[in-house]
Amino acid sequence: MEELKLLGNWASPFSYRVLWALKHKGVKYEYVEEDLFNKSELLLRCNPIHKQIPVLVHAGKPVPESIIILEYIEDTWPQNPLLPLDPHERTMARFWIKFGEDKAPIFYKFFHTVGDEQVKGTKEAEELLKTIEEYGLGDKEFFGGEELGLTDIAYGWIACWLDVLAEAAGVETLGPQSFPRLQAWAERFKQLPLIKDNLPDRHKMLTFFKSRREKIIAPAATS
Numbered sequence: 001m002e003e004l005k006l007l008g009n010w011a012s013p014f015s016y017r018v019l020w021a022l023k024h025k026g027v028k029y030e031y032v033e034e035d036l037f038n039k040s041e042l043l044l045r046c047n048p049i050h051k052q053i054p055v056l057v058h059a060g061k062p063v064p065e066s067i068i069i070l071e072y073i074e075d076t077w078p079q080n081p082l083l084p085l086d087p088h089e090r091t092m093a094r095f096w097i098k099f100g101e102d103k104a105p106i107f108y109k110f111f112h113t114v115g116d117e118q119v120k121g122t123k124e125a126e127e128l129l130k131t132i133e134e135y136g137l138g139d140k141e142f143f144g145g146e147e148l149g150l151t152d153i154a155y156g157w158i159a160c161w162l163d164v165l166a167e168a169a170g171v172e173t174l175g176p177q178s179f180p181r182l183q184a185w186a187e188r189f190k191q192l193p194l195i196k197d198n199l200p201d202r203h204k205m206l207t208f209f210k211s212r213r214e215k216i217i218a219p220a221a222t223s
């Protein structure tokens with residue numbers, strides 16, 4: 001069997017995207033935990049551009065960037081498809097995945113700011129959630145219809161990480177709970193055995209993200 005390694009980090013939603021997709025496909029792989037404060041030679045060699053996890057290394061060939069890795073997984077292991085067969089539906093799944101990626105900096109603003117900036121960032125993130133709920137999810141069970149797909153995996157952090165980040169940043173109101181259809185999707189998503197059995201411990205995440213947040217806002221708080 002060709003060697004397959006996932007370089008990841010326990011707290012990273014981007015790592016979990018890849019892990020969920022591999023498990024969904026039933027593909028065996030070796031997980032390598034990266035210390036992001038002391039990156040391994042392997043990571044630096046495999047992702048010299050961004051020096052970030054996740055990286056999937058397949059038969060010695062590295063693939064960086066979680067969304068690109070998801071596409072690679074779908075192309076390489078076609079079983080249990082995560083993208084629809086219909087070309088238009090397939091393209092729209094990619095549209096929504098790209099939308100989420102393009103808007104990521106706006107989404108994370110609330111976590112990196114304080115005061116008025118944070119209020120503004122929270123509002124902007126809420127607007128994005130509203131758009132995703134109304135135009136992306138609509139009345140469907142999952143983004144692609146009745147079954148889990150690549151868009152759900154890409155947006156999985158909204159179901160499993162956003163409330164933790166919001167709590168760590170003191171903006172508990174931010175999250176799918178304010179959007180009924182998004183909230184129902186998030187609950188449905190989290191109840192899938194694939195997701196439920198493959199998530200970091202919430203308390204451990206909260207402690208970690210609170211400490212990250214304190215470090216991020218420290219210069220703003222003392223200036």
Ligand SMILES: N[C@@H](CCC(=O)N[C@@H](CS)C(=O)NCC(=O)O)C(=O)O
Binds near residue numbers: 009051
């Ligand atoms: N766009 C990237 C983001 C990956 C990312 O932000 N990884 C973080 C961990 S969550 C990382 O490796 N941080 C270390 C660093 O930037 O030095 C992806 O989707 O893979």
